[in-house]
Amino acid sequence: MSTWTSRAALAGAALALSACTEQETGAAAPREVVVARGAVLVAAPPGYCVDRTALRDAEEGSFALLASCASLDPNADGPSAQPAILTVTVSGRDPETTPPRAEALAAAAPEAVLATRQRGALALVHLGDGGDAVLPGGDPRHWRGATGTGGRVVALALYAPRESPLAGAAGGDLMAALAARIEARAPATVAAAPPQARSGDGLRATLARLFN
Template structure:
């Protein structure tokens, strides 16, 4: 299956650009364990201890952080070393989600521009791209991140399909309390698993013969 670059760019693009508008300094707002997006078709839910920040949502982006931090109470629980999580949901290209095409795209100049906070391919370095179990995992560094966000420039992304939508998940490390790449990847794995559990495939109706 071949997918044009024009169809892939929106899947990797504007979600993190919205992050700077949502969270100029830190996470603020009230927390939910999950939220429905895409007209209710997809549920965004984070790993254990992570909640949705209702005060930092946009049409392009759902932001998640420590439930304890968002609620202002340790009693609700949260990770000992929290990351900042994002989820974006988009219509997939007409030709579908082709992980091989996406893996090639993210290494190209247009792909790196789509991943860049400043739309500059020179700001992005791709460290690793792997596909496993229907998920594309990307480890990258974006030097433009440090100019507008209180996060480390290196982070993980995952792209997969859920309920007919292309879902991009990111795990970012707070600059004030950095997580290692391995720690970030462990959170991303848990994020992917939680999203799959919250969005099982639509039931198929069968009729008896």
């Protein structure tokens, strides 16, 4: 992997920032979406919502961007949340692909690695720089992670304002909460999208598509 700054994340972050002032009047931001053509449910942690303007849904690759509900919808009710941008990128389905371990993510990261965490299938790395390139005025520190569901690799990222607790250890906890709320749909729904032939397409190539 040549870079961990996803082009989709960069574009989505800009959309989320503009959404604070351009959110469609009267249209509530959803708290969960189904992507990968019905195969994966992305449910936001409490206080966060999905930015509809940044959503991409396709069998071979889906993307969702989450931010605080208040930033996306001034009339949002429910719990408040610390400002942050979270991204979810879902790969195509391949039953032979397994999510990477934290050590593999750390080895692939060009930025300084501050910490790694392995929580079951969820691999997390805390990176020391690069976050402010995605989120203007943001903290250079940010989080990246990967897990799996329904035969797909799910890549996660979190960017927070400078000096935010979420740029530190609290961000890892929020990433874990997000990962725990991402689920495969019912088997009948998943079966409707059969695995695609991927001759010679290993985990490294899958991660390159998700993170680059």
